[in-house]
Amino acid sequence: xxxxxxxxxxxxxxxRITDAIYDTLVREDLSATTKEATEIEPFLAEKWxxxxxxxxxxxxxxEGVTFQDGTPLNAEAVHKxxxxxxxxxxxxxxxxxxxxxxxxxxxxxxxxxxxxxxLTITLKAPFVELPRLLKDRRMGIISPTALDQMTExxxxxxxxxxxxxxxxxxxxxxSIRLQRFDNYWRGEPKLESxxxxxxxxxxxxxxAMQTRQVDVILSAGAQQITQLxxxxxxxxxxxxxxxxxxxRLNTKSGPTANKDVRQALNFAINREALATATDGQAxxxxxxxxxxxxxxxxxxxxxxxxxxxxxxxxxxxxxxSDGFSMKLLAPSAGPGFxxxxxIMALVQQDLASVGVNLSVExxxxxxxxxxxxxxxxxxxxxxxxxxxTGADNAYWLETMFSPTLxxxxxxxxxxxxxxxxxxxxxxxxGTVDENARRDLYRKAVRQIxxxxxxxxxxxxxxxxxxxxxxxxINENPSAFVDYAVVSK
Numbered sequence: 001x002x003x004x005x006x007x008x009x010x011x012x013x014x015x016r017i018t019d020a021i022y023d024t025l026v027r028e029d030l031s032a033t034t035k036e037a038t039e040i041e042p043f044l045a046e047k048w049x050x051x052x053x054x055x056x057x058x059x060x061x062x063e064g065v066t067f068q069d070g071t072p073l074n075a076e077a078v079h080k081x082x083x084x085x086x087x088x089x090x091x092x093x094x095x096x097x098x099x100x101x102x103x104x105x106x107x108x109x110x111x112x113x114x115x116x117x118x119l120t121i122t123l124k125a126p127f128v129e130l131p132r133l134l135k136d137r138r139m140g141i142i143s144p145t146a147l148d149q150m151t152e153x154x155x156x157x158x159x160x161x162x163x164x165x166x167x168x169x170x171x172x173x174x175s176i177r178l179q180r181f182d183n184y185w186r187g188e189p190k191l192e193s194x195x196x197x198x199x200x201x202x203x204x205x206x207x208a209m210q211t212r213q214v215d216v217i218l219s220a221g222a223q224q225i226t227q228l229x230x231x232x233x234x235x236x237x238x239x240x241x242x243x244x245x246x247x248r249l250n251t252k253s254g255p256t257a258n259k260d261v262r263q264a265l266n267f268a269i270n271r272e273a274l275a276t277a278t279d280g281q282a283x284x285x286x287x288x289x290x291x292x293x294x295x296x297x298x299x300x301x302x303x304x305x306x307x308x309x310x311x312x313x314x315x316x317x318x319x320x321s322d323g324f325s326m327k328l329l330a331p332s333a334g335p336g337f338x339x340x341x342x343i344m345a346l347v348q349q350d351l352a353s354v355g356v357n358l359s360v361e362x363x364x365x366x367x368x369x370x371x372x373x374x375x376x377x378x379x380x381x382x383x384x385x386x387x388x389t390g391a392d393n394a395y396w397l398e399t400m401f402s403p404t405l406x407x408x409x410x411x412x413x414x415x416x417x418x419x420x421x422x423x424x425x426x427x428x429x430g431t432v433d434e435n436a437r438r439d440l441y442r443k444a445v446r447q448i449x450x451x452x453x454x455x456x457x458x459x460x461x462x463x464x465x466x467x468x469x470x471x472x473i474n475e476n477p478s479a480f481v482d483y484a485v486v487s488k
Contacts, residue, residue: 022140022161126430221338242292323355
């Protein structure tokens with residue numbers, strides 16, 4: 001089971017749990033049924049204003065909200081959460097959380113509770129898309145009393161937020177039990193309790209739903225969908241949230257340090273075959289930008305079609321006409337990776353057709369993240385992974401590809417550095433005009449795609465399944481559901 005400290009974790013699996021316990025200042029509209037990107041709406045902050053130069057934001061904190069331990073929510077409580085990430089001298093400062101939230105806090109100069117309800121965030125440079133980052137579930141607001149009284153280890157298992165549910169028990173490796181928070185500020189949640197359970201085997205998970213031991217599968221795989229396809233009491237939903245599954249490449253050492261090689265690997269992949277293998281659960285992605293991102297356009301150019309001949313030409317130009325061998329890391333299973341070995345077998349087959357011998361080292365997902373976290377070492381050409389959190393906004397590109405966010409500063413674990421791309425990000429970030437800002441980001445996208453720091457694979461449609469007597473799960477492009485309104 002993941003940590004329940006939202007500011008210290010990565011990955012949609014854990015954040016889907018903490019999302020029932022914590023609230024953010026702003027949130028996407030989960031009440032809509034749509035395939036379009038949903039609007040950002042006030043949440044713990046009832047409104048906000050921004051200065052003309054986009055360097056100062058004032059968030060007005062909602063009245064009448066209490067944390068699950070009875071502590072009232074105010075601007076000082078929110079300020080304390082930022083101090084946990086920004087101020088190493090604070091007794092409750094978390095090095096782990098600070099590193100994890102660097103994608104956001106790197107732009108913040110300071111925060112201040114300028115009144116009981118007003119929180120002022122002063123930035124180091126203009127940043128128009130700050131509110132979109134604040135909806136990231138990693139920015140769940142923690143009780144200031146808990147920050148004062150608990151260690152990081154205690155917070156990981158005894159979370160205290162303002163959300164609709166609170167923990168009543170954690171059984172490591174098995175389950176997390178949540179109970180309704182009766183004083184929830186949006187009104188009493190419709191469910192009395194939620195139990196999150198761990199089931200590693202995809203077939204066993206489907207059987208658990210078939211026998212109604214499980215009501216909802218938040219991240220369903222092709223096997224579960226096939227196994228339950230004739231069950232009229234089960235609904236399959238396709239949120240089609242922005243995400244990207246990829247092989248991040250080591251751009252610093254080995255053959256993959258050569259751009260021609262990286263482009264060749266992209267041309268070698270038959271993405272349509274990958275999508276077919278998932279029974280329609282995935283859509284081919286030919287570049288760095290997923291659909292659902294605010295920059296995505298339906299007529300976006302598909303740079304990397306399946307073209308083995310072009311792949312061989314590029315390998316020859318790079319001095320590898322006889323091919324080479326490379327090693328990748330990959331998750332052995334887990335949510336979003338139930339077909340990991342099948343996908344990687346197809347990738348091996350495609351690369352072998354152009355002379356590249358691929359070996360794969362499988363490990364559980366937690367071990368994979370810990371292994372790749374410090375950045376790839378010599379001898380490791382990259383890893384197969386996926387990313388959903390934040391992928392709907394333009395700044396996600398900077399999180400993934402910024403030259404200043406290589407380890408330990410960020411998650412650019414393949415050491416991709418292009419200072420031109422970094423300059424484009426900087427200019428776009430501070431451009432107030434929306435059309436001009438998007439043009440700058442799209443220019444960066446074209447350069448990233450040309451540099452090919454990843455093998456771009458596919459976009460998961462992120463299907464979820466639930467028994468039909470469960471109500472309130474709306475179909476929209478978000479990986480999250482509104483637990484407060486779900487009923488059974």
